[in-house]
Amino acid sequence: MNGLLIDYNFCTGCHSCEMACKVEHGFAQGEWGIKLTQQGPDQLADGSWEYNYIPTPTDRCDLCADRVKEGRLPTCVHHCQGLCMYYGPVEDLARQMTSSHMVLFTPCEQ
Amino acid sequence: MRQGMNPDLYREEWQWQEGDVTVTRSCQWSGPGCHQGCNVLFYTKDNKLVKIEGDPRSPVNDGRLCMRCLAMVEAVNHPDRILHPLRRVGERGENKWEEITMDEAYAIIAEKAREVTEEYGPKSIVTGIGTGRNATWQTSSLAFAGFRTPNDTAGMLSGDCCYTPRLQAMNAIFGSDFIADCAQLSAERFDDPEYRRPDVILNWACNPVVSNADGFFGHWIIDCMQHGSKLFVVDPRVTWMAAHADIFLQLRPGTDAAVALGICNIMIQEKLYDQDFCDKWVYGMEALAERAALYTPEVVEKISWVPAAKIVEAARYLGQAGTVALQWGLPLDETKWAVGASLAVAAVEVLTGSIDVPGGFVNVKYGHVQSDIRENICKGMGKQVREGRLGDGKYALRTVGFGPHSMGDDILLAMETGEPYPIKMGFLCSTNTFINMAGESKRVYEAWQKVPFVVVCDLFMTPTAVGCADIVLPIAMGCERWGIRAWFTPLRAINKILQAGDARGDEQIMLELGQILNPDMFFWDDVLEMNEFLMKNLSSMPFDMTWDELQEKTLVYPKFQYRKYETGDMRFDHQPGFNTTTGRIELYCTMYDSAGIDPLPHFKEPTCSPISHPEEAEEFPFVLTTGRRSWEFFHSEHRQLKSMREFHPWPLCEINDQDAAELGIKDGDWVYLENQFGKCKQKAMVTPGQLKGTIMAEHGWWFPERSGKLADGLFGAFDSNINCLTVQNDMATSGYGSSYKTQMCKVYKVTDGTEPKGDMPENVGRDQYEIVNR
Structure with missing residues (x-):
């Protein structure tokens, strides 16, 4: 099975994944194949700030099956400005999970 | 790949x-x-x-x-794009137009220019351009060589407060331009054997991942972080970058110079600066030490609201950081004392010694493409075309000749008063001036009403076009124009693939009009030939290649050299050192000394602040700042795209959660922002990330989905326009800087029923105008 690995240490919340996905699939207003969630800004007891974005694929995500068949990357991975999204077999992606703040999604049976 | x-x-x-x-x-x-x-x-x-x-x-x-x-x-493919030249029908503000041909439009413009020139002289013609328009050299070239006027403005921008004050400061202390080296100068990027990533990126007064300002792709910083760089952020807001920084200084807007001087003070006192580098290459260390000593951590806390202990911690952190790359931003330019603030922040960077080294603050030779190209095109025009430029002689640094534009503030005064000479014609290319760059929106709108003939060139119908234009010319989008990208590395080819109606690039309009107005100066057959000439003749960085070669390669990286102050590649006489009078980095600027302005980094209170005007602060208790970028919009653009408005339907102002609670304001409430100069309404975004006592309001807002008729509000031109609360003509004696980002205001809920309803505006995606002959 293939999945999406997000290293959200470097997700700046730029919305490129969401927009690329909407354009690629022709989604209407209110329809999303991937959606950002935002945590913070929230000040912790030690004075530091938590402020994270995590893009979350929805059930509309097909991991860009047509693009992948052509030999392209899913468009969210291609256009991610933080270069923090990875596509591939989940076993390979799991091996890349070497730090905190990473999440592996398996949005569909592709 | x-x-x-x-x-x-x-x-x-x-x-x-x-x-x-x-x-x-x-x-x-x-x-x-x-x-x-x-x-x-x-x-x-x-x-x-x-x-x-x-x-x-x-x-x-x-x-x-x-x-x-x-x-x-x-x-x-937007259905409401302007694709043919339009001539106004009826009065200005009726938004009623007649389509004409390009030849007819050019003939009308040329004839008006001739009439104005004969009756008032060519300097009564003003040109203007918006930021980002392929380095914005087109209208100034057309002004000088075509209309024979020196009066070009960046959309009436007050005190040229966009990068120019920082460029000015860099020229004074280094004799050249410097940028953060985030591996963008080599095609090999991080694999270039000479390159090493910064240890710390000193991200001062900017949020580059959103703004991508000054030709710098913000996510290059994220690339560096992926390679181990740490962040040091100075900002009134908790941005994503601030939250991911080792050091974050949350300061009152407009106090950057005091914070920078406070850091300098500790670095010098505790000998945390790069002493070898400064002993050898810096002029004015003692004078700087003396000035900085006034800014003890306690003094800085009082001015900036940053705790004294944080200033000390920050200085010590930088003192042992290794290589530090400065990436700084527009808020320094948009304070009244912009040059002094830029000097102060540059001084912090200089003290780290990370100058022109891999991963540091590096010297580039092609920061002034705009003036370079204009000088090239206007070479044959002689000195007289520049004489009498509005604003010259009035400000210390404009007298000695820097700056690409005439002073927008003085153009405004001339429009209003007719002194020293009247303004009778305007040619505005890709600038939605009173919605975006100009402060004091309504005043600027009114001033344009006194100019009898105005041409506006743009992609879409804007409030500036409806409100001021007699002729509108259609502008091409990126894929519809030939161009060269010659601002910072690499040189890039811009290919024309499509033709939409009569739409033309700003360069093509300049060339075609120039050929009518003054054919001797516009001798190229077409834009490609002109671009090739310009590329080969850039005085700072000539590229010896043909257009076809550039197109074939798509992009070209010149070989980048580090430590040029050791090799002689930085100075005009090829001697080692910096391109200044003393040959050193002048933290005491001899050039400023001779121009009669403070030669050292300096802080002064903004004109309007709770400290400079405590009595007004009782009515307007918040520090109002503006201009932070949104992902969805480039300044006043993109408002007619449905997709962008789904992400960002309404104008937002950020307010601290405790402040909001005290005022009974909830997230998503429409609020009025109001001060001595005017008011507008935006939606409150309540966040603990906004520094208490300050408000950040978005700029560039108008509503193409509403009626463009003046009687209906000119696309809502003044409803949510934050420049109803800013002013023109408040720059320092140098002639640079503005107070756009340092105003005061009060905030209160909209209860008069005028607030827009719903989560999404109605008719979004529309940007209409009436054509009588289609």
Whole structure:
């Protein structure tokens, strides 16, 4: 099975994944194949700030099956400005999970 | 080529076929605009743009794109684009037009220019351009060489408060321009054997991942973070970058100079600066130490609201940081004492010693492409064209000749008073002036009503066009124009693939009008020939190649040299050192000394602040700042794109959660922002990330989905326009800077029923105007 690995240490919340996905699939207003969630800004007891974005694929995500068949990357991975999204077999992606703040999604049976 | 990308689908040629689709590699600079110029792949079919992707072969952006470029198909194919020249029918503000031909439009413009020149002289013609328009040299070149007037303005921008004050400061202390080295100067990027990433990125007064300002792709910083760089952030807001920084100083807007001097003070006192470097290459250390000593941590806390202990911690952190790259921003320019603030922040960077070294603050020779190209085109015009330029002689640094533009503030005064001479014609290219760059919106709108003939060139019908224009010319989008991207590395080709109606690039309009107005100065047959000439004759960095060669390569990196102050590559006489009078970095600027302004980094209170005007602060208790960028919009652009408005339907102002609670304001409430100069309404975004006592309000707002008629509000031009609360003509004696980002205001809920209803505006995606002869 293939999945999406997000290293959200470097997700700046730029919305490129969401927009690329909407354009690629022709989604209407209110329809999303991937959606950002935002945590913070929230000040912790030690004075530091938590402020994270995590893009979350929805059930509309097909991991860009047509693009992948052509030999392209899913468009969210291609256009991610933080270069923090990875596509591939989940076993390979799991091996890349070497730090905190990473999440592996398996949005569909592709 | 980015790893994991298919070389058969992302090819090396500049153009190829995929079935019935043509794929073209190009650079999207403008319009719609931005400062960055990412490399893109345009997919076209049957003369229509059908898809855009980031070009993974380009080391500039590695295939990445922001959401605005991803919306390019929607923008290029937008049904309300202006595609033919329009002549006003009826009064200004009726938004009623007649389509005419380009030849007719040019003839009208040339005839008006002749009339104005004969009756009042050529200097009564003013040109203007918006930021990001392919380095914005087109209207100033047309002004000098075509209309024979020196009065070009960046959309009436007060005190040229966009990068120019920082460039001015850098010229004074280094004799040249410097930028943060985030591996963007070599095609090999992080694999270049000479390169090493910064240890710390000193991210002062900017949020580059959103703004991509000054030709700097913000996510280059994220690339560095992925390679181990740490962040040091100075900002009134908790941005994502601030939250990910080792050191974050949350300061009151407009107090950057005091914070920087406070850091300098500790670094010097505790000998945390690079002493070897400063002993050898810096002039004025003692004077700086004396000035900085006034800014003890306690003094700085009082001024900036940053705790004294944080200042000390920050200085000690920088003192042992290693290589530090300064990436700084517009808020320094948009304070009244912009030059002094820029000197102060530059001084912090100099003390780290990370000057012109890999991963540091490095010298580039091509920061002034705008003036370079204009000087090239206008070479034959002689000195007299520059004489009598509005604002000259009035400000210390404008007298000695710096700055590409005439002073927008003095153009405004001349429009209003007719002194020293009247303004009778305006030629505005890609600037929505009183919605965006100009402060004091209504005043600027009114002033344009006194100018009898105005041409506006733009992509869409804007409040500036409806409110001021007699002729509107259609502007081409990025894929519809030939161009060169020659601002910072690499040199990039901009390919014309499509033709939309009569739309033309700013360069083509300049050339075609120039050929009518003064054919001797515009001797090129077409834009390609002109661009090739300009590229080969850049005085700072000439490229010895033909256009065809550039197009074939798509982008070209000149070899970058570090430590040029050791080799003599930085000075005009090729001796080692910096390009200044003393040959050193002048933290005491001898040039400023002779110009009669403070030669040292300096802080002064903003004109309007709770400290300078405590009595007014009782009524207007908040520090109002503005201008932070949104992902969805480039200044006043993109408001007519449905996609962008879904992400960002309404104007937002950020307010601290405790402040909001005290005022009974909830997240999403419409509020009035009001001060001595005016008011506007925006939606409150309540967040603990906004510094208590300050408000950040968005700029550039108008509503193309509403009626454009003046009687109906000119597309809501003054409803949510934050420049109803800012002023013109409040710059320092140097002639640089403005107070756009340092005003005061009060905030209260809209209860008069005038607030827009709903989560999404009605008619979004519309941008209409009436054409009587279609």
